[in-house]
Amino acid sequence: MKLGSLKEGGRDGTLVVVSRDLSRAVRADGIAPTLQRALDDWQQAAPRLNALAEALEAGPVAGEFALDMQALAAPLPRxxxxxxxxxxxxxxxxxxxxxxxxxxxxxxxxxxxxxxxxxxxxxxxxxxxxxxxxxxxxxxxxxxxxxxxxxxxxxxxxxxxxxxxxxxxxxxxxxxxxxxxxxxxxxxxxxxxxxxxxxxxxxxxxxxxxxxxxxxxxxxxxxxxxxxxxxxxxxxxxxxxxxxxxxxxxxxxxxxxxxxxxxxxxxxxxxxxxxxxxxxxxxxxxxxxxxxxxxxxxxxxxxxxxxxxxxxxxxxxxxxxxxxxxxxx
The missing domain is CATH 3.90.850.10 (Fumarylacetoacetase-like, C-terminal domain)
Structure with a gap:
């Protein structure tokens, strides 16, 4: 799976799952608000993030949007x-x-x-x-x-x-x-x-x-x-x-x-x-x-x-x- 962070939601951004071709994304804040939070509980978060990534590859998912590289912070802003x-x-x-x-x-x-x-x-x-x-x-x-x-x-x-x-x-x-x-x-x-x-x-x-x-x-x-x-x-x-x-x-x-x-x-x-x-x-x-x-x-x-x-x-x-x-x- 591919993970990024939007420039929103504070200094640590908002976690998103990104499609394999880098064209689409969906917010993953229902699983973890930030990538750091996901890594803090990786054993629990990773399977859920992976399931969301598989759903994104399979077809449209609720809340997905076209990915704009300009809107991305660093995946780990700090x-x-x-x-x-x-x-x-x-x-x-x-x-x-x-x-x-x-x-x-x-x-x-x-x-x-x-x-x-x-x-x-x-x-x-x-x-x-x-x-x-x-x-x-x-x-x-x-x-x-x-x-x-x-x-x-x-x-x-x-x-x-x-x-x-x-x-x-x-x-x-x-x-x-x-x-x-x-x-x-x-x-x-x-x-x-x-x-x-x-x-x-x-x-x-x-x-x-x-x-x-x-x-x-x-x-x-x-x-x-x-x-x-x-x-x-x-x-x-x-x-x-x-x-x-x-x-x-x-x-x-x-x-x-x-x-x-x-x-x-x-x-x-x-x-x-x-x-x-x-x-x-x-x-x-x-x-x-x-x-x-x-x-x-x-x-x-x-x-x-x-x-x-x-x-x-x-x-x-x-x-x-x-x-x-x-x-x-």
Missing amino acids: AYEFVDGSAYLPHVERVRRARGAQVPESFYVDPLMYQAVSAGFYGPRDPVLVASEDYGIDLEAEVVVVTDDVPMGVTPAQAAGHIQLVGLVNDVSLRNLIPDELAKGFGFLQSKPRSALSPVLVTPDELGDAWRGNKVHLPMLTHINGQWFGAPDAGVDMQFDFAQLVAHAAKTRPLAAGTLVGSGTVANQDTAKGASCFAEKRTVETLEHGKPLTPFMRFGDVVRIEMLDHDGRSVFGAIEQRIQQAPAG
Whole structure:
């Protein structure tokens, strides 16, 4: 099933079930008013939501309406936790090679992960607001999973059973702020603002055979201002699968229902498949030409992030956002 949230009913939106072709929806507030409430009681809510999804696929249902992407908030407008990994080591390897550094051996056995912003997510058509182009505005096209309640210390095999939803995220980065922050030795803060989620989150069964090995085996398709930017395969070159990432996050703490776990920027060894962020593209240019040639994003630029199934149908809907200057004050 596919789930989204309308921009109504308060800060956490109103839960809707969405048709497989993303054309129709029906409010599910009779089951749970918000997606977070559904996740809090997932074992009871999920069968009822699934029954509503099956009815929507079978034909018209009472209260259904044509889906307007502009009316959608993020499926989880805010969440208790968002932890983001860096599971695609080709990206890490290239970035380090460009500055003459080696990848530590530990990176191949111990996932990189940081605590990201979860207090608010952009909707799939909301503008990305940034104070200055000088910050080095970048996108990061990633896959994200959402869990139910995960006990502390789960194994990867156990963690796999706690992955309930899958979606996309544009993990916005401000690249020119990152070096000074990392130099402090205390991680990201100002350089990692709010991210955007795809129009819908889907249960893993919606992906069919594209969901295997706790990975999504589909290309991550990104366009900038209508021009192809990249389509690396999210199931290739992913060093740690989502079960491993969830288990890593839960090593010393339980994870609350509604926790998001990100994959990190999707990247392949094959650079002909393009990039999922400007930092990656600029790194490849540095390795090939001795310097980056492509600037970071400017105000007015539009980014579109999407995944198509093997029949060319959009799985999660598209994140499509314009970069805008944040109002002063």
